[in-house]
Amino acid sequence: MNQNKNHKVVTLVLICFSVYLTASAMSLIFNVHWQPLDRVNLLSDLFVYKTEPSAKNTKASTQKIITEQSPEQDFQLYKKPEFITNFYKGDSICALPRLAAKIARLQKTKKGKIRIAYFGDSMIEGDLLTQTLRRLLQQELGGYGVGFVPITSNVNGFRQTVTCAASGWKDTNFMTSGAKNLYISGHIFTGNGTAQYRDNTIKNNDVSIRKSILFGKADNGSLTFNNQTISINGKEWVNSQMLSDDTSHTIKIHSNTASMPLYGVSFESENGVFLDNFSFRGITGVELAKINDEVFEAINQNTPYDLIVLQYGVNLLFRPNDKNYDYYAQRMVPVLARLKKDFPNTDFLLISSADRAFRYNGEMKTAVGMPNLIQTQAQLAFENGLAFYNQFESMGGENAIVKWAQQNPPLANKDYIHPNAKGGDVLAEKIFRAMMNDYKKYNPKTKNKK
Template sequence: MFFNISLISLFPLVKKDHTFYVAILCLFFLFGLISLRWLPPIKICGYKVKTVDMFSDIEKEKKPLSTTAIPKVKPKVEISCPKGQTCIEDYKENISALSNFFKSLQDIKVGKKVRIAFFGDSFIEGDVMCGDFRDLLQEKFGGEGVGIVPMTSAVSQFRQTIKEDYKGFKSYDLVHNAKEKLPYPPFGYCSIPGENNYANFYSTKFSLRTQKFSEIRILYQSNKEINVNINANNFTQNILLPQAYNIQTQKIELGSTEKVKLSFSPNAGTYLYGISFEGGQGIYVDNFSLRGNSGTALLTSKKEMHQALNQIQDYSLVILQYGINAMNAETTNWDWYIRIMNKVIQEIKELYPQSDILLLGIPDRSHKVNGEYKTMTTVTKMIEVQRTIAAENKIAFWNVYQAMGGENSMVEFVKAKPSKANLDYTHLNFLGGKEVANLLYKSLIFDYEKHKTQ
């Protein structure tokens, strides 16, 4: 009422004709929408709200001018690389950057378990890509089970390689709860058991190697003993986990079951990190995806936690899949990322001395330009940055962007029937993840077979 009276007092000559007021209001509204394009991106409850730009479909793409001088590193690929295959680029001199990992694969024949730590962000969340990569390796080298699974997970029902439901835990992670001074493990997840807690884990039909549970290991830390109730195959057992002031494990034989239920005595000083599902000799790939992580969270976990995890797992290979959260279409400064990732890799070399390192380049990523989706111009810059990081640290590098098909390949993945990527033009779905996993596996085995003949 007040608003109408105010407008009428401003325009007395036309107070009986509301068309004029409507036109004025529309102009104000249009001006407001246009002005939104100059507002900086904001975050609400931790989620980034995209900038609204009414002219994004018609204006030309802006090419950001990089403020970082990136040394041009020529892709180092062997002449023997098959045509059409994206081979692993090896920047170690005189010896393969993956030689320790390849040697460990030979030890499987004598009963050894070979382990891979696959650190990444939401690109491999829910075991997308990683699940198929693991299954291919286990099909060739043996092993069954998905490895370490966080005690609780927001994507537990989305994941296809194992299912979970749970209740009664307070859950934290290194990216979204960094202010909580908790003893986070390197993979960043931590759960505290409350009253009436339980966690049910279910096998799936994803593959022959995910249909049964035969052995689990509980990863934890606690200021006092923990009583654990375990129900599997309609048989209940109670065990007591000893006090532990760093990451510790407890192995439990289950026989063969499709479901296991775990309950823990409530205690604010107990930190449950995850359950490892495995069985027999072979290869195991732990999916350590953490949404929103650019790789820097690996430096937040204390060195003692890294050392404890490595002592337990004895990783032969560490795969790093990061970069998506460190860039966007406007990124121009790469110095900080080069500096941080160099530090991350040097710390991994120090704390996982027996492990080889494979750095994955970012996938294709698209945004809307002139009304259609195209590859961000900064994607190839990030890949140059990642290749430089690999070369400076003398580690292996695999170009996911090239393996997908290069420029605008994400658009093709989205358009495929059935679709192989999500409508955010950034993340693959399970079908697309399977395709990229096959390509990575093929490149890794190509190098492995070549190594065996040397």
């Protein structure tokens, strides 16, 4: 008899507990609240709560409870190779959510453009690395065209993705004393110059490509395009004017107004992914501080970028025994702050330095300051809300550049600094896979941490 009563008590307790647990869960899931239950909710300690004013009553006393899980951050994630991280733990955290949202939309509708600005030094000069990354992205997501091309360049004879023959231009750039009003490429071109371009990335001759000229403030300027004179006018710091939209992949221009500031030309199809190469030899990234906010803002207003990539570092390793890069971090912080302010809807990806070597005791080895530099760059990303990619570890870590230069066939030059074209392809493929793996984590129904 007593056993039967005990059984009934246990059953009753279990039933009450189940009802209580279910009510607690339903309260959180459907955001339905009853004050007595909220005070003793069985699941409340499993969630982080914040409050916001009720839509019906804005008084502070009337609140609705919102649950939000807060992922843990782990700075050590910067060491992981072939991986894009925003330092939040978890296999479902997308580090580049804005870019991922655009990719999802483009895949669904096949309409629209994704723009990527890829800044770097001589490691991407001549479109190395970026030419392969662009090709892989366009193969995966659509799009034709090399994107931005400067009016002229010191690597015209080296770059394979564009054929450019240019003469008669004055180049004012990052290295010019007192230079002002530079484009984000670090250049501005003036003079009665002539240039002819061919986009070599397009293999389909039936693809219609929009060719445009990019320029600064111009009043009653004149340009000869394919033997026709056209007027160039623009009141913005950055202006774009279409020259043609057809299946021709070659254009020729001549500036009839010597004072007119020109930046470059662009080749783009109607839809797809477009990656602009902004390489400048010998810089570290702090030079971007020389670009006016008005230039950044004009670009963001008219042709905004969905992703800005910053790949620098190798030029900080110019002395073999340097180990402290705090001075660099101090100078880069305001640059990153300006970029984030002027491109508020853009994802940012900081890519670390690749490996470089010096001779120590007669043997080529990774620079002794490399670990400190990579950690400094990761700290910049961590503290300023940028995603991070460890290129040093992705290419193999310590002494990778030595192995790359000495293997057969080689992947790097014997300067033990620069990957060659084959090495650039390898680096690009790794970055592409990391980007696609990050995109797979994107879930439009959840708020990915940024």
